[in-house]
Amino acid sequence: MKLKGYAAVITGANQGLGEAIAGAFVRHGADIFICARDRYKLESVCKKLRSVARKGQKITCAVADVSKEKDVKKMIKAAILKLGGIDILVNNAGIYGPKGAVEKVDAAEWVQAVQVNLSGVFYTCKHILAHMKKKGHGKIINLSGGGATAPMPFLSAYAASKAGVVRLTETLALECKDFGIDVNSVAPGALNTRLLEEVLAAGPKAVGDEFYAKALEQKKKGGVPLEVGAELCAFLASSESDGITGKLISAVWDPWKDLPRHLKDLQGTDLYTLRRIVPEDRGRSWGKK
Numbered sequence: 001m002k003l004k005g006y007a008a009v010i011t012g013a014n015q016g017l018g019e020a021i022a023g024a025f026v027r028h029g030a031d032i033f034i035c036a037r038d039r040y041k042l043e044s045v046c047k048k049l050r051s052v053a054r055k056g057q058k059i060t061c062a063v064a065d066v067s068k069e070k071d072v073k074k075m076i077k078a079a080i081l082k083l084g085g086i087d088i089l090v091n092n093a094g095i096y097g098p099k100g101a102v103e104k105v106d107a108a109e110w111v112q113a114v115q116v117n118l119s120g121v122f123y124t125c126k127h128i129l130a131h132m133k134k135k136g137h138g139k140i141i142n143l144s145g146g147g148a149t150a151p152m153p154f155l156s157a158y159a160a161s162k163a164g165v166v167r168l169t170e171t172l173a174l175e176c177k178d179f180g181i182d183v184n185s186v187a188p189g190a191l192n193t194r195l196l197e198e199v200l201a202a203g204p205k206a207v208g209d210e211f212y213a214k215a216l217e218q219k220k221k222g223g224v225p226l227e228v229g230a231e232l233c234a235f236l237a238s239s240e241s242d243g244i245t246g247k248l249i250s251a252v253w254d255p256w257k258d259l260p261r262h263l264k265d266l267q268g269t270d271l272y273t274l275r276r277i278v279p280e281d282r283g284r285s286w287g288k289k
Contacts, residue, residue, distance in 0.1 A: 002238040004029030007058070007083035009076070011066050011124065012093030014041035017143070017188055020226035021090055022049055024234045031058035033079040033086075036093070039063045058083055066093045066120030067112065069127075076127040085135065088237045089128050091121045091142045091165075096198055097157035099206040110157040117161035118168070125172060129181070137180040139237045142169050143229075144185040144248060148274065154207045166248050166274050173246030182245040184236050188229025189252040196223065224252055232256055247272035 008025050012018040014036035022034050026049050034049075036042045046061040053059050060082050064075040080086055097113025098105035121142050132138030147155070147162030166185045173183040196215055204212035232251040235241055243263050249256050249272055259266060266272070279287030 001029040002240065003088075003234060006087040006237065007031045007033070007079075007085055008088035008090060008237060009033045009035070009079045009086055009124070009128070010090040010092060011035050011064075011120065013061075014038050014045050017226050017229055018090075018092040019045050020230040021092060021233045023052075024227070024230035025088075025237065026053050026057065026059065028234050028238070029054065029057070030088070030237070031083050032060075033083055034061045035064040035066075035075050036061075037063065037065050066091075066123060067115035069119075069123045072120070072123040073127050076124065076131075080131060086128060086131060087135070087137065088139045089124055089141070090233055090237070091124055091140070093120055094143060094162075095158075096155055097161075099199070099202045100154055102156050105156070113157035114161045114164075117158065118164045121165055121168060125168075129172075129176070132181050133176070133179045138176075138182070139241075140169075140172065140176075140181065140183040141233050141236050142166075142183070142185045143188065144169075145187045148185070148248065149187070152211070154211065163274070169248070170246045170273060177245065182236070182241065182243070184241075184245060185248040186229060186232055186236070187248060187250040187252075188226075188232070189224030189250070228252065243267060248274065 003025055008030045010018055010022050010025070010032060013022045013034035018036070022032055022045065025032050032049070034042065034046060042061050042063060046059060050059045062075055062078055064071040066072055094117045095113055098109040125140060142165050144162050144165045147159040148166040152159035169183050169185040176183055196219060199207050199212065199215045200219065229251040232249065235256060240260060244259055244266055247266065254272065279285070
């Protein structure tokens, strides 16, 4: 019950990881407001969550497209009204976007992917931060993933937008450091969700032989359980993680349960951040002036 008494907004919560995060938050006692574009799936998940919620827990939802600022502004306003305030924001909504070489993909689809993955995070943060600053506390968790830490040939919109999410996270963490608001990114691991199915359906010609082969292997092995990333989000949403901010944390590879013990190191270094590598970092001297 680490989230009892907290109110959370979770985007893209009508399936996959978003649904798992919503479920974890409910189990930990939070009141939640979930949104997504598909009304039928959203209302079905909302009904399911209400069936397992404790007496008095508020579980509500609304259809919203995070790529549209008007939708986001209306959604945040409704969430504050229905929950009586917001303590936690989880930006989970995301899409792969067009698959293929840059010169061949549809430009409108590429821009739309960036709108959903990056602008959607910007819109929700823009319209919730004044509320959180007034309250003097808040937790913002942005789903990023492997697209931020390594090139992803033939998925350029996804890779570029997710890298942008991490740098936006780091920037907001600094902007919010005097307001009791922690802002972090999460890499949930290789998940067997609709995104994986999209890659398999697209085939090796669209996503490349190497990425397609990895997707097939992931499908066969089962991928990382959704609950792993969901529990990391619950940790970052709770008071256990107070002071941890501006970081990209892997649900699979990082010892996130122990991070509070290393708070001084986290706050005083660039651990778990994206940074430019210079020759000296790799034992080369030719970069010196």
